[in-house]
Amino acid sequence: MDLNADLGEGFGHWNLGDDDALLTVVTSANVACGFHAGDAGIMRQVCAAAAARKVVIGAQVGYRDLAGFGRRRIDYELGQLCDELIYQVGALQALATAEGTTVRYLKPHGALYHQADQAPAIVEAAEVVKLPIYCAPESVLATASGDAGVPVIFEGFADRAYRADGTLLPRGKPGAVIGDTEEVVARALLLAVDQRVIALDGTVVPHNVDSICLHGDTPGAVTLARSVRAALEGAGVPLRAAVA
Amino acid sequence: MDLNADLGEGFGHWNLGDDDALLTVVTSANVACGFHAGDAGIMRQVCAAAAARKVVIGAQVGYRDLAGFGRRRIDYELGQLCDELIYQVGALQALATAEGTTVRYLKPHGALYHQADQAPAIVEAAEVVKLPIYCAPESVLATASGDAGVPVIFEGFADRAYRADGTLLPRGKPGAVIGDTEEVVARALLLAVDQRVIALDGTVVPHNVDSICLHGDTPGAVTLARSVRAALEGAGVPLRAAVA
Amino acid sequence: MDLNADLGEGFGHWNLGDDDALLTVVTSANVACGFHAGDAGIMRQVCAAAAARKVVIGAQVGYRDLAGFGRRRIDYELGQLCDELIYQVGALQALATAEGTTVRYLKPHGALYHQADQAPAIVEAAEVVKLPIYCAPESVLATASGDAGVPVIFEGFADRAYRADGTLLPRGKPGAVIGDTEEVVARALLLAVDQRVIALDGTVVPHNVDSICLHGDTPGAVTLARSVRAALEGAGVPLRAAVA
Amino acid sequence: MDLNADLGEGFGHWNLGDDDALLTVVTSANVACGFHAGDAGIMRQVCAAAAARKVVIGAQVGYRDLAGFGRRRIDYELGQLCDELIYQVGALQALATAEGTTVRYLKPHGALYHQADQAPAIVEAAEVVKLPIYCAPESVLATASGDAGVPVIFEGFADRAYRADGTLLPRGKPGAVIGDTEEVVARALLLAVDQRVIALDGTVVPHNVDSICLHGDTPGAVTLARSVRAALEGAGVPLRAAVA
Numbered sequence: 001m002d003l004n005a006d007l008g009e010g011f012g013h014w015n016l017g018d019d020d021a022l023l024t025v026v027t028s029a030n031v032a033c034g035f036h037a038g039d040a041g042i043m044r045q046v047c048a049a050a051a052a053r054k055v056v057i058g059a060q061v062g063y064r065d066l067a068g069f070g071r072r073r074i075d076y077e078l079g080q081l082c083d084e085l086i087y088q089v090g091a092l093q094a095l096a097t098a099e100g101t102t103v104r105y106l107k108p109h110g111a112l113y114h115q116a117d118q119a120p121a122i123v124e125a126a127e128v129v130k131l132p133i134y135c136a137p138e139s140v141l142a143t144a145s146g147d148a149g150v151p152v153i154f155e156g157f158a159d160r161a162y163r164a165d166g167t168l169l170p171r172g173k174p175g176a177v178i179g180d181t182e183e184v185v186a187r188a189l190l191l192a193v194d195q196r197v198i199a200l201d202g203t204v205v206p207h208n209v210d211s212i213c214l215h216g217d218t219p220g221a222v223t224l225a226r227s228v229r230a231a232l233e234g235a236g237v238p239l240r241a242a243v244a
Numbered sequence: 245m246d247l248n249a250d251l252g253e254g255f256g257h258w259n260l261g262d263d264d265a266l267l268t269v270v271t272s273a274n275v276a277c278g279f280h281a282g283d284a285g286i287m288r289q290v291c292a293a294a295a296a297r298k299v300v301i302g303a304q305v306g307y308r309d310l311a312g313f314g315r316r317r318i319d320y321e322l323g324q325l326c327d328e329l330i331y332q333v334g335a336l337q338a339l340a341t342a343e344g345t346t347v348r349y350l351k352p353h354g355a356l357y358h359q360a361d362q363a364p365a366i367v368e369a370a371e372v373v374k375l376p377i378y379c380a381p382e383s384v385l386a387t388a389s390g391d392a393g394v395p396v397i398f399e400g401f402a403d404r405a406y407r408a409d410g411t412l413l414p415r416g417k418p419g420a421v422i423g424d425t426e427e428v429v430a431r432a433l434l435l436a437v438d439q440r441v442i443a444l445d446g447t448v449v450p451h452n453v454d455s456i457c458l459h460g461d462t463p464g465a466v467t468l469a470r471s472v473r474a475a476l477e478g479a480g481v482p483l484r485a486a487v488a
Numbered sequence: 489m490d491l492n493a494d495l496g497e498g499f500g501h502w503n504l505g506d507d508d509a510l511l512t513v514v515t516s517a518n519v520a521c522g523f524h525a526g527d528a529g530i531m532r533q534v535c536a537a538a539a540a541r542k543v544v545i546g547a548q549v550g551y552r553d554l555a556g557f558g559r560r561r562i563d564y565e566l567g568q569l570c571d572e573l574i575y576q577v578g579a580l581q582a583l584a585t586a587e588g589t590t591v592r593y594l595k596p597h598g599a600l601y602h603q604a605d606q607a608p609a610i611v612e613a614a615e616v617v618k619l620p621i622y623c624a625p626e627s628v629l630a631t632a633s634g635d636a637g638v639p640v641i642f643e644g645f646a647d648r649a650y651r652a653d654g655t656l657l658p659r660g661k662p663g664a665v666i667g668d669t670e671e672v673v674a675r676a677l678l679l680a681v682d683q684r685v686i687a688l689d690g691t692v693v694p695h696n697v698d699s700i701c702l703h704g705d706t707p708g709a710v711t712l713a714r715s716v717r718a719a720l721e722g723a724g725v726p727l728r729a730a731v732a
Numbered sequence: 733m734d735l736n737a738d739l740g741e742g743f744g745h746w747n748l749g750d751d752d753a754l755l756t757v758v759t760s761a762n763v764a765c766g767f768h769a770g771d772a773g774i775m776r777q778v779c780a781a782a783a784a785r786k787v788v789i790g791a792q793v794g795y796r797d798l799a800g801f802g803r804r805r806i807d808y809e810l811g812q813l814c815d816e817l818i819y820q821v822g823a824l825q826a827l828a829t830a831e832g833t834t835v836r837y838l839k840p841h842g843a844l845y846h847q848a849d850q851a852p853a854i855v856e857a858a859e860v861v862k863l864p865i866y867c868a869p870e871s872v873l874a875t876a877s878g879d880a881g882v883p884v885i886f887e888g889f890a891d892r893a894y895r896a897d898g899t900l901l902p903r904g905k906p907g908a909v910i911g912d913t914e915e916v917v918a919r920a921l922l923l924a925v926d927q928r929v930i931a932l933d934g935t936v937v938p939h940n941v942d943s944i945c946l947h948g949d950t951p952g953a954v955t956l957a958r959s960v961r962a963a964l965e966g967a968g969v970p971l972r973a974a975v976a
Contacts, residue, residue, distance in 0.1 A: 010746070011743070011746060011798070011799070012798060012799045012800060012801055013748070013769075013800075013801035013803075014742070014743060014746035014747075014748060015746075016745070016746060034331065037745075039328075039799060040324070040327035040328040040330065040331040041323065041324045041327045041328075043327070043331070044327045044330075064555050065553075065562070066743070066744060066798070067552050067743070067744045067771060068562070068564075068744060068745075069744055069745035071745075072562055072563040072564060072565070073561075073562070073563040074553070074556070074560055074561070074562050074563075075560040075561040075562075075599070076556075076560060077560070079285065080284070080285045083284035083285045083287070083288045083339065084283075084284040084285075086284065086288075086338045086339055086342055087278065087284035087287070087335040087338060087339060088335070089338055090334045090335045090336070090337050090338020090339065090341075091331040091332070091334045091335040091338075092334070093334050093337075093338065094330045094331060094333055094334020094335075094337065094372075094373060095327065095330055095331060095334065097334075097372070098330055098372045111563070128338075128341070128342045129338060254502070255499070255502060255554070255555070256554060256555045256556060256557055257504070257525075257556075257557035257559075258498070258499060258502035258503075258504060259502075260501070260502060281501075283555060308799050309806075310499070310500060310554070311499070311500045311527060311796050312500060312501075312806070312808075313500055313501035315501075316806060316807040316808060316809070317805075317806070317807040318797075318800070318804055318805070318806050318807070319804040319805040319806075319843070320800075320804060321804070355807070522819065527816075528812070528815035528816040528818065528819035529811065529812045529815045529816075531815070531819070532815045532818075567773065568772070568773045571772035571773045571775070571776045571827065572771075572772040572773075574772065574776075574826045574827055574830055575766065575772035575775070575823040575826060575827060576823070577826055578822040578823045578824070578825050578826020578827065578829075579819040579820070579822045579823040579826075580822070581822050581825075581826065582818045582819060582821055582822020582823075582825065582860075582861060583815065583818055583819060583822065585822075585860070586818055586860045616826075616829070616830045617826060
């Protein structure tokens with residue numbers, strides 16, 4: 001099982017999350033590329049730290065919207081969106097090269113992750129940069145990637161509520177984010193060992209994922225991420241990056 | 245002799261210059277990379293058009309300052325500046341690759357071009373991305389590049405006034421920009437054929453350059469650029485990109 | 489009849505439209521406030537020029553999206569949107585005061601103009617800044633303004649196609665923008681004299697407006713705007729700002 | 733004695749400092765205006781909270797440089813800088829009005845605070861918006877304000893090292909920032925009670941200030957600010973806003 005998390009989400013003078021702590025937990029680091037968060041200096045630092053820990057890096061690409069942190073949909077013209085995603089990946093790649101590592105995947109951030117009609121722009125960008133995409137099983141993005149022959153890494157969320165159809169309850173809905181450590185750890189084990197998730201209505205849904213997405217933007221989140229890793233290790237789940 | 249010009253300097257809804265016309269004149273296109281001008285869509289279009297015309301492209305890197313068009317000095321911390329330059333080159337490289345071409349050089353834009361104390365950041369970025377730098381002979385940037393073993397392309401300006409020490413009269417000083425077509429053409433020929441420039445005080449200064457920088461941000465500028473090219477061709481000066 | 493147009497839509501080094509020419513045509517100037525276009529220097533210049541010509545100014549408020557020129561919907565949280573509109577009006581007001589004039593109305597720009605679900609944020613901002621809103625008759629924004637007791641100025645478009653229900657055909661649809669001078673002038677006269685518009689299907693639709701919106705972002709547009717003004721004057725239509 | 737601090741210095745998703753805690757300590761709040769930090773939503777929140785606590789607000793104006801937090805000099809054209817400062821004050825004023833309060837002063841932020849050659853732009857902006865300026869005694873800004881008849885509020889820093897000429901040791905120099913609580917409190921008392929500061933070389937320098945600037949961007953800073961206030965209250969120093 002792969003563990004991934006968003007890193008490098010500060011900007012200029014502003015910090016967000018504890019990148020160093022997360023790098024001791026994850027096997028894959030989604031590095032923000034400067035459009036919704038991150039800047040060149042932060043990106044390079046994360047690349048250096050990830051390289052030192054042999055953590056694989058990917059491009060966490062997003063809307064051009066620092067003020068909205070990429071979390072609100074923007075009605076992009078698809079060609080423009082595709083070009084901006086390629087731009088972000090290239091920028092990260094150059095900084096990764098400077099630190100002796102390489103961008104291995106692409107993961108859309110925030111609202112972009114969920115916009116079915118914008119999935120073609122992500123897939124086209126992935127084809128251009130020749131990288132696989134992290135996405136949710138059952139998602140339009142997964143289908144579009146498959147149709148285009150773009151490899152995908154399926155990821156699940158131990159701290160997010162699912163609906164019975166295997167899709168996420170949108171952030172913002174009551175109960176969408178699960179904060180209780182024991183529950184999150186239990187859900188991570190269920191995902192990693194049994195490839196299942198328990199939906200809001202109690203249904204046990206098969207959920208075959210290659211990676212579990214963790215969060216680290218609060219002190220509590222880092223502790224939680226550590227607990228998940230420890231539990232998976234304790235259960236004998238081998239942890240390694242999804243992209244070899 | 246190489247002819248270079250700045251291209252792709254619009255932003256979003258705003259246009260600047262006539263890129264298509266300039267691409268019929270120059271042998272090397274300095275593509276703005278989104279920090280002082282340009283955006284991902286424009287960058288990709290310029291790469292495509294340049295590739296179609298077999299014009300070599302370079303990264304026209306600048307300060308993060310759309311509001312100031314990169315023309316006013318910013319007191320950057322050098323490491324941050326270097327990282328931003330690498331970021332810009334990488335972004336352009338990814339879009340160039342998408343259009344079947346490659347970034348072949350780096351040219352600092354605007355105020356950055358002239359800041360002696362920031363030259364080390366440019367040189368360090370060039371070392372990381374393994375590209376030569378366009379710069380003025382006699383400049384601190386030229387010296388710093390030489391010291392680091394970074395290849396340089398020397399460029400001269402047919403439409404700018406020079407001082408007797410071979411340096412440019414700063415933009416903004418009276419007489420700094422020469423608008424008369426005949427005079428600019430004569431100066432271009434002097435540069436290309438005799439490797440000389442006539443300084444403000446009348447001194448004839450040896451000026452050994454590989455490239456002449458043209459401008460295209462006004463309709464008149466494009467006409468002027470065409471006249472320079474025609475004159476050089478008429479004089480039998482072979483025109484080809486400085487970076488093979 | 490009032491004639492209004494968008495002014496001050498350049499940014500930094502980039503120009504857009506011919507503000508000086510438009511100020512000889514319009515009675516009300518919608519000044520871009522720096523979020524989708526415009527900057528403090530441009531805003532102040534437009535205020536000064538408008539004041540000199542006794543043209544009334546209003547705040548042309550938009551999304552925080554220079555890259556998209558405010559023309560693509562952004563899924564704002566309404567409170568944040570409202571605050572940003574207030575911010576923009578205040579900024580313009582301070583610069584207007586510096587030039588001896590005053591912001592007299594608020595006009596939403598681009599995509600914001602048309603988003604029914606975001607109309608409450610515009611109305612709330614207008615209540616806070618105590619200004620009337622320019623909007624289309626039959627629009628959700630008009631209704632929401634009316635419900636809140638916020639005064640409105642109804643505007644029509646002589647160069648845009650209408651549907652039989654009195655609403656605009658969206659920009660981007662074929663035929664949405666009318667370029668023929670004679671036709672635009674005829675439609676302006678029909679609007680100003682008869683308070684009617686001819687819809688796409690030939691229906692003559694009553695359209696009671698206080699203002700006609702003109703455009704000036706191309707040389708042709710300015711000529712067209714001049715023709716409209718001349719025709720209205722020729723027909724004896726009194727031209728004066730909608731907000732006294 | 734007035735106590736002032738910078739507030740509202742987050743941006744979008746990013747937080748900085750503990751505004752609520754600082755509002756229990758200061759008598760004047762310098763509200764960031766969106767150019768180097770802050771956004772419309774944050775500005776309005778700070779205005780509301782300050783109004784509720786009867787803390788006076790001022791406009792903390794800065795360079796257009798979110799990436800640099802306004803801390804690095806930008807070579808502005810002075811007219812453009814002046815216009816941007818007016819823009820910022822107006823934006824804050826509109827949001828302050830929405831919350832029943834008023835902008836009472838202007839305080840330049842970061843590098844702008846210290847640029848002697850840019851002082852005229854600050855003074856001109858202050859004249860336009862008719863507000864007094866917070867500045868350091870012995871500063872060029874103080875002199876320029878005085879020459880123009882713009883009222884000033886002199887402020888001192890209990891946590892910053894001074895030189896024997898009464899000027900601050902620049903941030904970044906060793907020892908420039910004093911972290912020890914006891915020392916800072918002692919220096920605050922010396923400033924408030926005796927109007928003196930002890931310079932780096934031990935000289936006791938008269939320093940007649942109306943306000944002490946506190947910081948709150950770290951948890952320790954807030955504790956320190958509280959200690960300063962408590963010490964001043966303990967010493968019977970009346971605490972009230974400098975602008976009545």
